[in-house]
Amino acid sequence: MNLENFFLMRHELVLTIITLMVLIADLSIHEDKKYKIIALATTLFAINLIIGFFPSLTGNLFGNMYKTSDLQLTMKNILNLGVIVILLQSVTWLKTDENKLKISEFYLLVFSTLIGMQFMISAGSFLMLYLGLELATIPMAALAAYDRFRHNSAEAGIKLILSAAMSSAVLILGISFIYGTTGSTYFDTVAMHYSNTPLQTLAFILFFSGMAFKISLVPFHLWTADVYEGSPVNVTSYLSVISKGASAFILVIVLFTVFNSIAMIWKPLMYIISVLTMTVGNLFAIRQQNLKRFLAFSSIAQAGFILLGIIGASEIGMTSVVYFIFVYIFSNLGAFGVVSVIYYKTQKECIDDYDGLYHTNPKLSLVMMLALFSLAGIPPVAGYFGKFFLFTAAASAGYYWLVFIAVLNATISLYYYLLVVKAMFINKNDQPIAYFKTDVPAKIALIICVIGLFVIGFYSTIYQYIQSISFGL
Amino acid sequence: MDILSFLVIIPVLTVLGIIIAKDPKHTRIISAIGMGLQLILAAYLVFAYLGERNAGNIAEMLFRQDYMWYANLNIHYSVGVDGISVAMIALTAVVVFAGIFASWKVDFLPKEFFISLILLSTGVFGFFISLDLFTMFLFYEIAVIPMYLLIGIWGSGPKEYAAMKLTLMLMGGSALLLVGILGIYTNSAPDGGALTFNILEIAKVHIPIEAQRLFFPMTFIGFGILGALFPFHTWSPDGHASAPTAVSMLHAGVLMKLGGYGAFRVAIFLLPDAAQELSWIFIILTSISVVYGAFGAIVQKDLKYINAYSSVSHCGLVLFAVLMMNKTAMDGAILQMISHGLMTALFFALIGMIYGRTHTRMINEMGGLMKVMPFLGVAYVIAGLASLGLPGLSGFVAEMTIFFGAFQHTDVFHRVVTIVAVSSIVITAVYILRVVGALLFGPIKNPHFEHLEDAKWFEKLSTVTLILAIAAIGIAPLWLSNMIGTSLQPIIDKLSMIIP
Amino acid sequence: MTSFSFTVLIVLIPLFVFLFVGLLGHKMKPIVSGIIGTSGLAIAAILSYFTAYQYFFNTEKIGGAYQKILAFNTVWLQFTDKLHIDMGVLIDPISVMMLIVITTVSLMVHIYSIGYMKGEKGFARFFAFLSLFSFSMLGLVLATNIFQMYIFWELVGVSSFLLIGFYYTKPSAVSASKKAFIVTRFADLGFLIGILILSFNTGTFDFISLTNVNGAAIATGSGIAFLGLSTMTWSLILVFMGGAGKSAMFPLHIWLPDAMEGPTPVSALIHAATMVVAGVYLVARLFPVYAISAPDGLMVVAYVGSFSSLFAAVIACTQYDIKRVLAYSTMSQIGYMMVALGVSGYGGHEGLGYMASMFHLFTHAMFKALLFLGAGAIIHSVHTNLMTEMGGLRKHLPITHITFLIACLTIAGVPFLSAFFSKDEILTAAYHSNKLIFVVQLFVAGLTAFYMFRLYFRIFWNKDTHYHHTPHEAPLTMTFPLIFLAIASIFSGYIPFSEFVSSDSLPFETEIEWWPIAIPSIIVGLLGISLAYILYKKESTLPHRIASSVKFFYTSAFNKFYFDEIYMFVTKKIIFNYISRPVAWFDRHIVDGFMNSLAWITNVTSVKIKGFQSGQLQQYAFVFISGAILLGILFIYLFSI
Amino acid sequence: MSGNQIMFIVFSAMIVIFSILTVTSRKILRAAVFLLFVLISTSALYFMLNYQFLAAVQLTLYAGGIVVLIIFSVLLTSHIDEKFESPALLKRVYAAIASILGAVLVITTLLNNTFVPGTEAAKDVNMNLIGNSLISWGEQGYALPFELISILLLAAMIAAIVVAKKIKTK
């Protein structure tokens, strides 16, 4: 082990160091000045983000337990990018009275879950995958329950931790069978020994159920809406964007590298799950009033679309999944950003409350609209490109009917996204949300999102870069 | 110089200009200037195109520009025009220009209104210049979405319902379309090689017939929904009825043409075998559209509904002609698109102006308006006459070309449906005269109408632009018809190769 | 050979006048627009006379026949390689004759209108429309091909529509104009389909190649196609349908009486002299095709014409509105022309009917225009259309009285007036071809004389009605055309028509067959006049008693045999209530309902499945586990590959 | 029947019975104690399989740590002698169906599977090996997970504190 090796896993290392620094700072700062942690942690994380973009080596460490490649590095960078946006959006919330004394805990928990996700992405064995997953989940429950005196927050926390615990039990049951049939938990070895004997199929399905839980695929999604609704807004966006993105990444990697040999099993599986997820997510989203819950179901439906790329099971598929998640992060963060800004100013988070928003807060409405259009896959925002490439991937593999169902679902989804747009732009309201100034960090975060929404779509280099690095998988 | 891209750039710049504009007046002026430039550019394009052709340039598409965009999917930003697209671009420019003036007095959120309107037109222009299915679809969707806001915010009546229905149905159509396009893409290299979205390159290969059978209906219905194909037309009456003036103009005038244009440029051109094989189904549907729309229009009371149904009928004729798949009929189809685009835009502009004065669109509440507003009345009569196919106006030229083209088929089926389609001209006359009679003639029913003002200058400008265009085509159709016909040749050649 | 390219101007001048007056008319003094219109037409008329002179006297004939001269031709629209619509001017005997008729009558009507329309709102508009009509009608007759004819045919229709509906604030005028347009439009549908079939079979629109007796076109499509008739016959019958519509032949006649809602000069010009004979002209244009390749079609023409003329004459006897009487008389007279064409053969003396038809068209234009203009003068002075409210007008309106009498005598077929000759030729042709038709036409001649003199006596003799305003003679602008046309009515019969117009363009000789044609014709005419004299010279109850004695028949005829009602029933009830309404309903409820129900189903499903998201953590777990198990079962056992 | 087999039967029977009792007992403290029995029996199985270290960890961490934690929290939140009302019948039926179906599925699949033993020679499991493995970073080294679990424990601690601690409100 030498310095180069450290550099190889710099994402995780730097993040760990930052976490520790925040912890130390927290211990040494007086209670009344805790707010300084905000600036410190954000700056540190920004540095981490930049370090992440340094060119780097790729390779395996710890006897293949830790793997990194350009693709995985990119994924981590994407996650970091998302997290910094969330951190910026959270500032308003953290400055509220209630959170005054637990500012640093927020950062600690976010960073440690992020470490978990990054290890998960870089996992080279099921053990690392499992541990990363747990690290990404257990503190997350605390984040969900962060607003201690809100019933909903507590409820979200308990629902998350218990269902996560159960799902991870199912997941490791699957892993135990994988181990039992292949004699290893290392991806490389497993991949060599995997075939479609019944037990291995069962093992795969159990494993997949556990992962599906994290990505909220139907029928493993039921926790999602409640947890999203109950959690503080920024935690919800963290959950729906980063946590989900990371899990989707690793699912793709595992499917393509480890379970490649049973693609004939998981392709039809994905087909079924994808159709179910899109449809159910959409059907539930239609009736929602609470925006967080609404976005929860919408993000369930979005997960269904991701499967389309996976099912493409090709270079294009891989690329489009990563690309879509990238786009999705920005779109969803844009939407959640607006929700959070408004929620912490006015405590309103229902679609009805947004009636006539455009007339008082036009900029926020526009950002929201762009974000929703991106989620719906309407050009010229990036979501269109994301969806198009996913569909291309699935179509290239010959799944035309699946694409058709997906596009129909995209149409349904457009319906409910438009409901929000309608509320903001069309509906009349005697007492709309009054005009207010958005805090600077949140504003920056929203601007980043909007720029991202346009740039990612039109600047094809991003997509091409992703493709160039996903070649090896 | 990449003059085609300017067609997209100018509107975008105009939108940016509007965003910085300070007050509604500036907004209007900027829009007018922008779209005026666009009109000039379109006119220049027509002449440049004809010049090139006269100079002996026989390339299928002129003014080609091609930039690689998404290299790994072989997606290009690829533009080029032939006579057909040039004609459609000119149509769009005219209608948008007229639309700006028809909505001169929008006072509720004018800035947003013009932005949406021009964005919509951006999509349309982009659609017509695209040679790449990807960008084509992109622009198509860009064109559809501003409709929602335009109808939802500035519309009237059950606008939210109508806007939603319209958007969803069109998006449902684009769902089919997307699958079709992807299907074409994935089959675009049956002999190996790179898959492509480029229309011209796809046209060179022979897509396997099984794939064609699957994707032709998808593509055709996808575009057909936008072209108000029976039974997928119901967004049209509600949408038009609720939309504000300029939007109805643009929508019926231009956006619906995307359907017809796409149907032949993509569905027929790229999937000719299946088109031959399956056209009979759609011919039946379109001929139903033609007659059905006309009958539907007879009993309507709302002016916009009448026009919407009439659009169903007329646009049905476009698709009908496209499906006839011979040069004359297709020529007629394009002419009909242009002609219908102009006259329906004129109709909607006038209806908007009348509604703005009378605050009703119910024909039974009106009457004798000719007396108080002769200019609008005359214009309405002209629009009506164009619609019922009076010689000397564009509608006649288009319809006749279609009928004669369609009648070139020697089998009974094609001839019978042609005669069915022809019979619509009588029904059209019935409802047009009914409207004109009830609206303009007779005694004035409502005493308030006695003091209504006639058109203002901007309204006149809008109306006259359209009338001139209609008359120009109606009186001297040959150059246009030839311009289209020449460009149709490659398509016909491709079709004739597979006709047994 | 003389160049006839200037003839384009005959068509274009009215067009320019129309555009000029139409666009700028409201800015001028009314009289200025009247003068511009009239002078424009005067130029056109002069040019027409010049054309006629040049054509008939200064142009070389080939083989003794008048040549068809393509004075001007340009491609207007190209359909296929073979089929293209041209715009041009075709000069041949009948088109030249029509030029004369149209420009003459039109000029007279223009002059007349300056007086008649004085003080009307929309004076300029009226003249603009008149010019538009003249333009269209001239374009129609000069058409080089059937499609150009169709184009102008439609334009004529629309000008007629505009002029009938000239008093657009009057609901009856509006509905009359609508009716006229729609009925003729319906007929035009047949015309159009006819053209479709004809042009497809022959591969050309062009009249010259179509009617070339030795050409390929005429020989095509002779095989039996449908219901025992050949394609060619069908197409020509359909084309005739268009002609029947314009010329108000039974059963497409219903619009013509209503069209009298228009200003009277319009009735004179359009609905008496020119437009309504377009149908006759159309058949004459295509006559060689009819005669050679579709004799069955020609039979149809003959019977339709004959029936129409009888039918109209009967109705005319019962009407009280003077313009309606004239309208039915027009219909009846056009029936004559159709009969003449129908019974005619092709070439030489066989083609007598053809010549007679054109001849009658010519004379009819003059005297019927005169009648209408006279009627206009009467209406102008007494402000009513109903003959029941008139009587004894001969004292008040001397010039009108005399000219009207001349016209009545002419139409009644009194010897040595123009119609005597033309009608005589028709009867001759009919006699040699079809005796039944001959008898009918002879009877109609009697009826004609009767109803015309019924009209004459009711207006100018009969009781002395008391008028609110003492009627006085019309101004010179109105009486001049009356006098001019009266002269024309008297003398136009002496034109040696067969020298100029014949089916094969070869001049031939005609002579009056006194027996058995001319004499009986004169006798029935005189009988009719006498009957009218007895019944209507003085006020009496006799007509009433006669009417009551054949009450059923009389009422039917008075109500035009209920044709309006039947049509009303068909359009209003059947089309409106049983087709359109259901279509609209179907559209709203079934088609749209289907689309809406998709949305509804989605929403309902959404509500129905909300129970899955019960908020109960344990239920979530249950679904999770069940899902995993089911997927396991599915993929292990069902998909076991 | 060897002693091993008897032991196995005893312990596995205990595991199964007490598991079921844990999830059906209507008194919470009893359930906790039954859980303890299950965990101890499991640890006994580990001993049988010759994984003493793991068995020890099982006893200390699981039985000693978690169960005690659970019992504490039970004491904090419930009355000890409170008897639950039994869950709704329908719920039990559903749960039973799911569980039994799942068990049947897994068991049949397991029984149908032929397990292929690895070819490597058995390793002697001793503390030395375990300790070395935990800090080595090569193949079969667990330094990285070990570090990771430390972060996890730290994070869990922070998480538990942040959620549960009482904050002085002003």
Next chain:
Amino acid sequence: MNNGIPIEYFLVTATLMFFAGVYGFITRKNLITMLMSVELMLNSVNINFVVFNRYLFPGQLEGHFFSLFVIAVAASEAAVAIAIIINIYRNFQSIDVEKTDEMKF
């Protein structure tokens, strides 16, 4: 083979334990008992790992260590879960899972 007890016996035992846990998780109303059910499930998986390791792949210790880490994870999970349960108790004055359903549909 090993000790004369077939591997399947262990696995069946573990499976029964797992699904007992599942049953408990679905039926128990008390949050803490649900947590206990989860512990049962995790424990059962541990047995699987250990048994596989011992019976099939004694050449390395992957299963063994996996169990070890699962135990650690279970502990931290329990800690956080209990913290949240206590918080729930403070908020709802009850730890009945059926009462924590304020958010639904």
